[in-house]
Amino acid sequence: MIQRQPMSLLPVPTGELQIPEFPPQITSITKENIILSLVIPTYKERDNIHQVVKILSQLLDESIPGQYELIVVDDDSPDRTWEVAQSLTEEYPQLQVMRRKQERGLSSAVIRGWQVARGSILGVIDGDLQHPPEVLTQLLTQIQQGADLAVASRHVEGGGVSSWSVIRRFLSRGAQVLGLIILPRVLGRVSDPMSGYFMVRRNAIAGAILNPVGYKILLEVIGRGNVDEIAEVGYVFCERKEGESKVTWKQYVDYIHHLLRLRLTTGGWRRVSQATGQLEQLSQNIGFPLGRFLRFGLVGLSGVFVDMAILYLLSDPTTLALPLTRSKIIAGEIAIFNNFLWNDAWTFADVSMKQQEWRQRLKRFLKFNLICLAGLILNVLILNLVFNFLIPNRYIANLIAIAVATIWNFWVNLKLSWRVTDVK
Known part of the structure; x- marks a missing residue:
């Protein structure tokens, strides 16, 4: 029996953070057209990545078999998350892996993944199982029904958080109110502007030069993209089962910095x-x-x-x-x-x-x-x-x-x- 070798790592794009209008010419994994390119940004997610890829693959194989790709973008994790992900490409041929050594940050990782993506729909989901994968099909349905952007929200019917402390709830809501004051035309369009779980049509953000700060890439998509119709789907934010949380007070400072930059x-x-x-x-x-x-x-x-x-x-x-x-x-x-x-x-x-x-x-x-x-x-x-x-x-x-x-x-x-x- 011939053993397949893991696929080589994706090249890391350089230059401006700009999504091309047309997908790049990359050697195809499948002869089918790619509908959805789902980016999974990771950092020290060695214990989660196999389960994430397994669940996402099973889910998407049922809804759009052969017409999706999973792109893990890892920021050179010291636990070698990228290496574990690369070893899974033999079992999951729709999976591709990028290892970034010179750049850091969730938002830029997502954009670099989108730059090499081949789908007409671009998506992002966390690599720690805090975003329930089953919501993906609902987001995809909203896009296929005409929405330019489909956002998984904690603040609409069916949404919520599992076990946040009072302080964390207060900070989250306070950040949203602050955003509504500084950027009402951006944050006022969605109920959960701090969501990191969404899908967007390629043509809605193609050509725009993105300039994110910190983790909140959705602000860039709405603020700089050509997004008309927005749909929202409720989801319950779950606590992570493996690995360590990356939520720190520094993220709130980055968020304020990002709001000011978008405003200006x-x-x-x-x-x-x-x-x-x-x-x-x-x-x-x-x-x-x-x-x-x-x-x-x-x-x-x-x-x-x-x-x-x-x-x-x-x-x-x-x-x-x-x-x-x-x-x-x-x-x-x-x-x-x-x-x-x-x-x-x-x-x-x-x-x-x-x-x-x-x-x-x-x-x-x-x-x-x-x-x-x-x-x-x-x-x-x-x-x-x-x-x-x-x-x-x-x-x-x-x-x-x-x-x-x-x-x-x-x-x-x-x-x-x-x-x-x-x-x-």
């Missing part, structure tokens, strides 16, 4: 970004990034409003009535944090995208904080010099001081805070 690169803000980008192209001739400086200035203006609002809430006699100095310190620090988030997601997004680890972001924030503190000291010095020796008008002197401090903050942050220094 879609809709009306997108036109602002394009305009400042054109300014930046023109400014290269004079050696000063005007477009980036304009974005920095707009962010600084938002910080002024944050500062004033927090100062009022903390120090006004009708509110908390805290001492003025203490209130100003707290308000200033919150404004600095506000400015950092917006600058990281918008002004210097091209740089921050290359360094997304939490340690790198923290380093940028600390630098930004110190530079802003130095800018405040500079502001006070300029104000006194101009007022005492040049223009005896406190308001004009203050405007000049603010202008000088803004240029200082921008230029030093450009050179020190947002620069690529960590390379592999």
